[in-house]
Amino acid sequence: MAYAYDPQNIFARILRGEIPNKTVLETAHTLAFRDIAPKAPDHVLVIPKGPYVTFDHFCAAASEAEIVDFTRTCAKVCEILGVEDKGFRAITNAGEHGVQEVPHFHLHILAGRPLGRMLDMSEAE
Ligand code: 5GP
Numbered sequence: 001m002a003y004a005y006d007p008q009n010i011f012a013r014i015l016r017g018e019i020p021n022k023t024v025l026e027t028a029h030t031l032a033f034r035d036i037a038p039k040a041p042d043h044v045l046v047i048p049k050g051p052y053v054t055f056d057h058f059c060a061a062a063s064e065a066e067i068v069d070f071t072r073t074c075a076k077v078c079e080i081l082g083v084e085d086k087g088f089r090a091i092t093n094a095g096e097h098g099v100q101e102v103p104h105f106h107l108h109i110l111a112g113r114p115l116g117r118m119l120d121m122s123e124a125e
Pocket of ligand 1: 035
């Protein structure tokens with residue numbers, strides 16, 4: 001993977017404590033926190049603490065400990081949010097076509113209302 005990580009991205013700054021966040025859960029390798037502009041009643045971002053740009057970068061380059069910690073943290077966040085009954089959506093955007101705003105891999109977990117279909121093609125160009 002030839003991804004170049006920008007250590008000045010906003011999530012790197014959150015991880016360094018330079019910007020506050022509403023933490024839902026923090027573990028050795030993972031941070032889960034509330035999105036600043038929530039698109040649903042519950043909108044949590046789960047990020048690895050390591051310098052990974054996108055989902056595929058993380059999957060390819062992260063250690064097994066980081067990957068297990070990340071996935072187990074996602075499960076705990078879902079439990080904290082209580083999504084088992086009504087469900088949720090997990091999304092990750094990557095790169096230009098994925099319209100990724102922050103170049104630090106993050107999983108969006110959205111819940112708390114019906115979320116519509118996965119893609120609104122009216123927004124595709
Ligand atoms: P992306 O478009 O990269 O998949 O999503 C980036 C997300 O990060 C957006 O949903 C945006 O609202 C969120 N975000 C951007 N800046 C901040 C911030 O400073 N704090 C928090 N908590 N979320 C942010």
